[in-house]
Amino acid sequence: MTILFWLAVTTLILTILAAFDLFIGNRSVRALRDVSATPPADPLRVSIIVAARNEQRNIREALQSLLDIDYPDYELIVVNDRSEDATGRILNNMSSTSPHLKVIHVDALPSGWLGKNHAQWVGGMRATGELLLFTDADIVMEPTVITRAVNFVEQNNLDHLAATPSMRMPTAFLGMFGAAFIIFFSLFSRPWKARDPKSRCHIGIGAFNLVRTSAYRQVGGHETIRLRPDDDIKLGKIIKQAGFRQDAAYAPEFLAVEWYASVGEVIKGLEKNAFSGADYNIPLVLGGVMCHLFCSIWPFAAVFVTHGWIQGMYLATAALIMLMVADSARFHYSRQWYAVGYPLMSALFIYILLRTMLLNLIQGGISWRGTFYSLKELKANKI
Secondary structure (H helix, E strand, O other): OHHHHHHHHHHHHHHHHHHHHHHHHHHHOEEHHHOOOOOOOOOOOEEEEEEEOOOOOOHHHHHHHHHOOOOOOEEEEEEEEOOOOOHHHHHHHHHOOOOOEEEEEEOOOOOOOOHHHHHHHHHHHHOOOOEEEEEEOOEEEOOOHHHHHHHHHHHOOOOEEEEEOEEOOOOHHHHHHHHHHHHHHHHHHOHHHOOOOOOOOOOOOOOOEEEEHHHHHHOOHHHOOOOOOOHHHHHHHHHHHOOOOEEEEEOOOOEEEOOOOOHHHHHHHOOOOOOHHHOOOHHHHHHHHHHHHHHHHHHHHHHHHOOHHHHHHHHHHHHHHHHHHHHHHHHHOOOHHHHHHHHHHHHHHHHHHHHHHHHHHHHOEEEEOOEEEEHHHHHHOOO
């Protein structure tokens, strides 16, 4: 009884601290909706860089949204990374009628590179803009988002801005996972601290990483993180470590992504970077698993198997978790009632973490988009 009591007290205190951090942090992140959509008088040239491999399902819609951007001075560079589907043909057809669109076809991957990182680096080296926007091949953008983001960067004297998208999910189950993942990511990265030069926290988002070209070149660009599966976050890390100014902004009205179309895609998709996100640290992964078990799953089960004060504390903990998830969801245009699935989504996330770690260790690396990368070479690119 004593162990259960103190476990309940500890869990409740940790949940209160996490909820407080999220509540304050979420409200300190600024939104692009509050930034002017009027282009600056002397606009900086923006190079939009998209790495694409086997993206025939979404790339036409995504690229058309980029071609419809109303920013006065930009170029769109799409790097076709050895696609085996109709991606290359779609890109060639679109470029023939779109002067803004430049297509680069990569036929072979140099050793020592992840495909996406290499494609982004190739695009970054060909870019002529003073600002580089790295975005994924399935991101649909609203026409004013570039203008708002550039205004935000200039008003706040930033070198790097990461913006959050909304997630298009085909089922409620996947929507629940998206809402839960927001919590996991937010508590892990604390994006509201990215602007603080004294904090080690940093931010990077694959949907929208806007970087000053001079800063990108100075940190070595994607060549510095050539074997990092978590390239978006690590790009933010090397920029922050170099002393450049970065920040995060909400942009769910202006950016949308079909994150995953099925549970199988979720499991497979996170297989690439769930272990790398923990820097291939087994104790860190196991510690995270235990934290999820005792702080995200056990409180809900404990409500039904404990009594008295202990049950009351776990009931308060479970209620606070639900409120925390619902409150965070609304900042990302996710549905607040998705919070009911949080304990189940935490269990799925634990499965993904353990499965990914074991696959990496058993296989000695990861197989990603047709290429095998050994754990030894992946670990060597430590950032």
